[in-house]
Amino acid sequence: MTRTGTGDEDVAWLDREQQRSWRAYLVGTTLLMDRLDRDLREQHQLSMPEYEIMVRLSEAEGHRLRMASLADSVSHSRSRVTHTVTRMERAGLVARDACLSDGRGVEAVLTEHGLAVLAEAAPTHVAGVRRLLVDLADDEDFEAVGRVFNAVTDALIEGHAAMDIR
Template sequence: MTAQTTEALWLSDQEQASWRAFLEGTARLSEALNKDLEIDSELSLNEYEVLVRLSESPTDSLRMSQLADSLAHSRSRITHTVRRMEERGLVVRESCAVDGRGVNCTLTDTGRAHLVEAAPSHVRSVRRHLVDVLTPQQLKNLGEAMQRVADACR
């Protein structure tokens, strides 16, 4: 290794400011959305997102690995989240019929009812904490930028 390859390429002042604003903004937004969901619906943001992903599946079911990937969660994290949700009757885990090694997570009627009940207040929270804070162009730019980041990190 040369000295050049081991030296850090430091962020410029603007890059540092943008990076820190991103970190704080995403942390505060997640905290606000999570708090609102827990107060209004007794669901965490992670649990809500699991219910959403399952409800968007034609069979109301996804393999645990697909669910983890769709949420950008580790397998361990999704397993713990789903276990808690299963204890509350929101989802069930069952062996995959096609591949016995896999495990499917399936939305229950109770889970769907919780999602239907939680959705209106969650949408209001997303609007209050994100959509209404930005101009339409800023929101479009944010979506495009974050999609590029997500794609680059896959």
């Protein structure tokens, strides 16, 4: 509002505590994702994005999902999902299937092998998430994390908020 000459007066900077939280989040996220990804790769020859995709497929009807839904559910670009699924297909984790109801459509299906790999990977991955994140936080703090990032998601995806109001 006032002017003193530095040019910063109208900028709503973060206060010291907010700054600290923001950086902790940035750095912590970098380290955490890095580590979880590395663990998955070393122990199960899977990347995080691949794992995420397998989880979504495993939860779907018939272990299959249209490419677009898959992309939306993990919030990755369609192109990215195309590439990831191609790699996974090559590894025998998923298969592609034409969509009967829509000539343009393609469905990704989790294979037997994919399901087996997921069943192996899930326990160690979840243990990592616990050990490196969930168990480090108070229950209340972790719930706060959930609230905050649900709000972020709502702000960045149209139609997401409506779904969650319940």
